[in-house]
Amino acid sequence: MITKIETADDVKAFAKQLIAEGVSFHPDDDFNDYVNFKENTPTYTKEEADLRNDLMSKCFEVCEKEGIDIYDVMLEVSLIETGMDKYIPLPSQPYPENN
Numbered sequence: 001m002i003t004k005i006e007t008a009d010d011v012k013a014f015a016k017q018l019i020a021e022g023v024s025f026h027p028d029d030d031f032n033d034y035v036n037f038k039e040n041t042p043t044y045t046k047e048e049a050d051l052r053n054d055l056m057s058k059c060f061e062v063c064e065k066e067g068i069d070i071y072d073v074m075l076e077v078s079l080i081e082t083g084m085d086k087y088i089p090l091p092s093q094p095y096p097e098n099n
Helices: 008-020 046-066 070-082
Strands: none
Touching: 008 046, 008 070, 046 070
């Protein structure tokens, strides 16, 4: 479990961790609101959710400091980790032109 966010690589590692946890996440969402729909229970305890919220706040700070878009970083990691990059262009890649 990642415990600190200090670099863009840490931001990517955190996104990978969330994907590995089986969470479809958005950087703006509060982890206290995540629910396991199969069991209708919270995905995280209060402490686990608060830790992830703190880490996500640090992700925003690091991305702003480094001049990178947190949404693009998180989306790109999510697409690659789930294999959806085969169907959806990555934010870092130009969209193919329609001819």
